[in-house]
Amino acid sequence: MGIFGALQSAVSGLKAQSHAMENISGNIANSQTIGYKRIDTSFVDMIPDAPVKQQIAGAVSSYSRSMNTLRGDIQNAETETYMALNGNGFFVTEKADGSGGTFYTRRGDFDIDRNGYLVNGAGYRLTGLDMENGVVTGSVAQAVKIDNAFLPAKRSTTINYQLNLPQTPKTATYVSTTPGSELLKPWSYSGDVQGSPVAPKITGTPVAPTTIPAYGYGNIVTGSALASTLVGFGNTLDVNINGVPTTFTFDTTGLGGATDVDATGTVADMLADMQAQLQAVAGQGTAKVGIKDGRVFVQLAQGNTDPMSFTGTPAGLLGLSSVTSAVTTGNVTAANMPADLMGIHGQQLEITVGGVTRKYMLDATGTLTAGSGIVKVDATGTLKEMLDVIQADLRAYGGPGASGATAAWDPTGGLVVDFPGNYRSDVNIAGPAATTLGIAQSVAASTGTLSTVSAANSELFVKESISGGGITVYSQTGEPVNVQIRWAKVSDEAGIATWSMFYASDSAPGATNAWTKLADYTFDEGVLSGVAGGSGVTVSGTERLAISNLTVNGRSFGSLTMDHGLKGMTQFADNSGMASTTKFTQDGYGAGEFISVGVSDEGQVIASYTNGETRAVAQIITASFSNPNALKRGDGGTYTATTESGEPIINQSGEGIVGSSTEASNTDISEEFTKLIVTQQAYSANTKIVTAADEMLKQALSMIR
Structure with a gap:
């Protein structure tokens, strides 16, 4: 072809660069269009058929190449219904006039129109699947419409x-x-x-005597010492009971008469013999003579109210110079009754309050030794003194239920062990002393x-x-x-x-x-x-x-x-x-008025109400294609499917949707300017070829003339 072939190739180059220039111009014009995908230009060389040694460069043809898979920058937006796709999918839309057809777009600047539909800036309605109570109920995609009616109240269940x-x-x-x-x-x-x-209160039976006999304390003695260290041979002691004297003569040699008190052994033996002789006196069968709390002790028979006094030779023998008078019926109290009259000497008492048990050994002589874990209680004094010791121990160590415990004696009602304020801990009192005192009982507490x-x-x-x-x-x-x-x-x-x-x-x-x-x-x-x-x-x-x-x-x-x-x-x-x-x-709420709508990152259209509740009203669907760059473009950033693109693949998961955002154009201005310069230079070069070929043709024609 020669010069004519060169002209044709130059012309094809001009056409191709013009096509490229048109695409560059469109890309730059839409650099701020939401969701716009630029179009690049590709060139194809066109080689005429010729032998290998005679092949020529040939002409050029151009075609548009879509950049639909190249995502633009995702930008934040203040409008809650705006959305962007962080992936290769497309929003599924329809025309706002309802004329039909399905269109795919990356333009996500959707807003509510006057009819309640979500429509983007190009006038296309968003479609999705209906939802109710957070569950997708629709099976066919339709235009998403927001109902601004009141949200009914829901009873709390x-x-x-x-x-x-x-x-x-x-x-x-x-x-x-x-x-x-x-x-x-x-x-x-x-x-x-x-x-x-019930706060446990244990009342015993009346087991104490109603009268208290006269009694007296003498010198401090040692029971194991020889009696001769305390009395001498022939010493006498007169015990005057109700004006009737009884004389005791002490024999330290063993030579005295049968009625003399044997003082040849220990002090304890001597006092025991004296007790036997005193008990032989009429009405004194239970009289006591012995050592109590380390001192000589003499007490008339229980129930006896006769007065008692002592005289002796030498004077003050055994130190029994002061005697307590008998207490008659009606005047007996815990404060004036000797504890040993209760018959509890040597006996044990166990008091359990809740899970705490206190064990006591009652000692009326002051001579006993308590075992491990047992508290020895001094019962050598009055009954009140003995009870005060037990009461103090219970309050200190008997546990929370015994913190206010009291122990007292009522002459008419017997012993009373009370636990005021203790409505939680059961009480059990046991042991020989409990039986003797008439308080062996169990009482359950109740709040x-x-x-x-x-x-x-x-x-x-x-x-x-x-x-x-x-x-x-x-x-x-x-x-x-x-x-x-x-x-x-x-x-x-x-x-x-x-x-x-x-x-x-x-x-x-x-x-x-x-x-x-x-x-x-x-x-x-x-x-x-x-x-x-x-x-x-x-x-x-x-x-x-x-x-x-x-x-x-x-x-x-x-x-x-x-x-x-x-x-x-x-x-x-x-x-x-x-x-x-x-x-x-x-799970309940009051009625609410519609206030706004937004889009979640799960692709759900969320309506908000004045009662603070939100409702997912639609699930936005997206479509993807096997060859998205083969989609056919339409106005407003829309695309339609073609044979080359393949059928749409619908995704109902909302994957890739970003709420309150838009996708910017993927046009890079600096890159487009670079392509503009290159295209301009290529176009200019092709014009030079046309000019040169024209000159060559003129010269060829001049040869004929």
């Missing part, structure tokens, strides 16, 4: 409640030095307590129970409990009511703790049921081991309460479930002494 209760609740009544002060005291709730609260707390006791209840938080629940009409929860610890023994959960049921003054118990919770070493429901409450394991009729201030909210979860309720130590709520939610 479930409360999810999880918390940790402190091991020691620091209530307003808690005192660190007072065991049990952190516990609820049902017996204090007059008019509300159920059952019969009573509380199912409701009246307004009159509400202040006390608040002081003896801790807050468990509050939550608002809703009626069928959307009426909100705040439900307040309080927890009261009712027992704690041997690692097993029991708590009661109450809710505020009526805040009216004078209300009968200001607080109502929902359930009792038992914890074993901090782990919930059992739940017992209150009135109208059914328990499922330890995880769920079914409340038949929740009533607050006279309003009934019907049945309601309180769900704790598998391990949602615990009782572990907490220095604050307060309950720590980890979850407290409910």
